[in-house]
Amino acid sequence: MISNQNYLGTRGVVSKGNEMDFHESTVETLQQIGGDLYLKLSGVFKDDGTTNARIIVREISSVIIDGEENSKISMNFPDGEVLALRVKERELFFVVEWNDFGSRRSQTNSYLIKGSAVEIDNN
Numbered sequence: 001m002i003s004n005q006n007y008l009g010t011r012g013v014v015s016k017g018n019e020m021d022f023h024e025s026t027v028e029t030l031q032q033i034g035g036d037l038y039l040k041l042s043g044v045f046k047d048d049g050t051t052n053a054r055i056i057v058r059e060i061s062s063v064i065i066d067g068e069e070n071s072k073i074s075m076n077f078p079d080g081e082v083l084a085l086r087v088k089e090r091e092l093f094f095v096v097e098w099n100d101f102g103s104r105r106s107q108t109n110s111y112l113i114k115g116s117a118v119e120i121d122n123n
Contacts, residue, residue: 024084066109096109
């Protein structure tokens with residue numbers, strides 16, 4: 001696991017020469033377990049192709065969805081596409097376009113999750 005302090009960027013994330021671009025990646029899982037948030041993504045672009053990524057916000061202290069405080073976080077529809085993602089030392093900001101192709105519905109939400117640390121790995 002890589003600590004977020006090695007990461008910079010808005011759409012791309014840089015860690016010691018390795019770049020990961022989360023734009024248009026697919027949300028596989030978005031769930032809160034205990035006090036932590038787990039965001040699993042597929043189709044993340046990396047120097048040598050695509051990979052999966054897992055982002056964990058440890059010890060969540062604040063969840064803001066579309067500018068409003070919230071107590072829980074979950075997937076709104078079965079399919080989600082990342083439009084933007086930014087990692088800071090103790091926060092994760094991302095925008096997802098959620099789609100339910102069966103009912104032809106979609107919605108876009110922004111998320112700002114704060115915690116004690118943010119971790120990213122690409123397995």
